[in-house]
Amino acid sequence: MNSFTAKQIADLLQQDDPRMNLRTVRYYTQIGMVPPLELVGNKRVYTDKHIVYFRAIITLSRTGETLASIQETLNKLPLADIEKISRQLPWYEPSRIIENETLKITDDVMITISPRLSAALKQKVIDSVSQALRGENQ
Amino acid sequence: MLDLKLAKTRMENEEGMNHLWVRLDRDETVETQKSEIQIRLPKGLYRSPNLNGYVEDEREHIVVEAHDQDVIVEIFTQDAIPCGEMTIAVSLLTAGTTVIKEISLQVVEEDEMDSVEIDEQVVQRVKALSSAAASFDAETNSVSYQPRIREQRVNEFSYLEKKYRVDYKHEGVQP
Numbered sequence: 001m002n003s004f005t006a007k008q009i010a011d012l013l014q015q016d017d018p019r020m021n022l023r024t025v026r027y028y029t030q031i032g033m034v035p036p037l038e039l040v041g042n043k044r045v046y047t048d049k050h051i052v053y054f055r056a057i058i059t060l061s062r063t064g065e066t067l068a069s070i071q072e073t074l075n076k077l078p079l080a081d082i083e084k085i086s087r088q089l090p091w092y093e094p095s096r097i098i099e100n101e102t103l104k105i106t107d108d109v110m111i112t113i114s115p116r117l118s119a120a121l122k123q124k125v126i127d128s129v130s131q132a133l134r135g136e137n138q
Numbered sequence: 139m140l141d142l143k144l145a146k147t148r149m150e151n152e153e154g155m156n157h158l159w160v161r162l163d164r165d166e167t168v169e170t171q172k173s174e175i176q177i178r179l180p181k182g183l184y185r186s187p188n189l190n191g192y193v194e195d196e197r198e199h200i201v202v203e204a205h206d207q208d209v210i211v212e213i214f215t216q217d218a219i220p221c222g223e224m225t226i227a228v229s230l231l232t233a234g235t236t237v238i239k240e241i242s243l244q245v246v247e248e249d250e251m252d253s254v255e256i257d258e259q260v261v262q263r264v265k266a267l268s269s270a271a272a273s274f275d276a277e278t279n280s281v282s283y284q285p286r287i288r289e290q291r292v293n294e295f296s297y298l299e300k301k302y303r304v305d306y307k308h309e310g311v312q313p
Contacts (some may be wrong), residue, residue: 021153022153023150023153023154023155023214023215024155026150026153026154026155026248026251027155027156030146030251030254030256031145031256031261031264031265032261066265066266066267067264067265067266067267068262068265068266071265
């Protein structure tokens, strides 16, 4: 189990969101947005689990959720599901949302495509995924 | 008339965060005028623009309407400041009258924060704000918050509001 100080957590999270500074990390901990700190020896420390929680909070806050709603959601979910939310953080980068295009193939599948892909390659990707889904349904 | 609460009774002397909740208890049927809220902080304590999205004038007074119920601001420390008791003063200025209230908090070292008391009522209010996650960024000197949204509701008495509201512009009537 990795252990971190509040400062280390803030340094890590600031790469994801510059507003997640030390005072915000401390405050979110104090108001119960993340689980209580773990006791290692006589020190209370953050762990990988806390990083997962913070990244999930940033992700959901980018969708416009209030902290109350985020807390309610996270309280209901197992850690594996919270980790899934936290892994989606890069997709909610404002630059990605502005530059990339997200295409809905079916209700279950959406593809986000960077403008760096040529039109031909983009079409090929869409066709391949559509074909795979058709094959699945047959 | 004016009630102050803090999310935490103590905060870190360096990189600490807190929220000040200013509750306004005014009779909007009597008071129809706008008021201004002035927040005076001791040296070393800073505040964000209000998180409600109310207008702040050039003197950093928060302008509130008669029906506005509360104001929330983030209070924070940046570089280390001397520890001790500090006082925040809030003035409510309405048409020549001023009401002043003060609230104290302890500014302490980080390792004294273990016994911090959290006011759940304030925290619940902060968590209900959509902008709570977007804290003040001292480096860019900016804050992100959602614009204030006033919900329009239609009910059986709406026609009276339209009829008697001074600022209501009826279709076909030139202002």
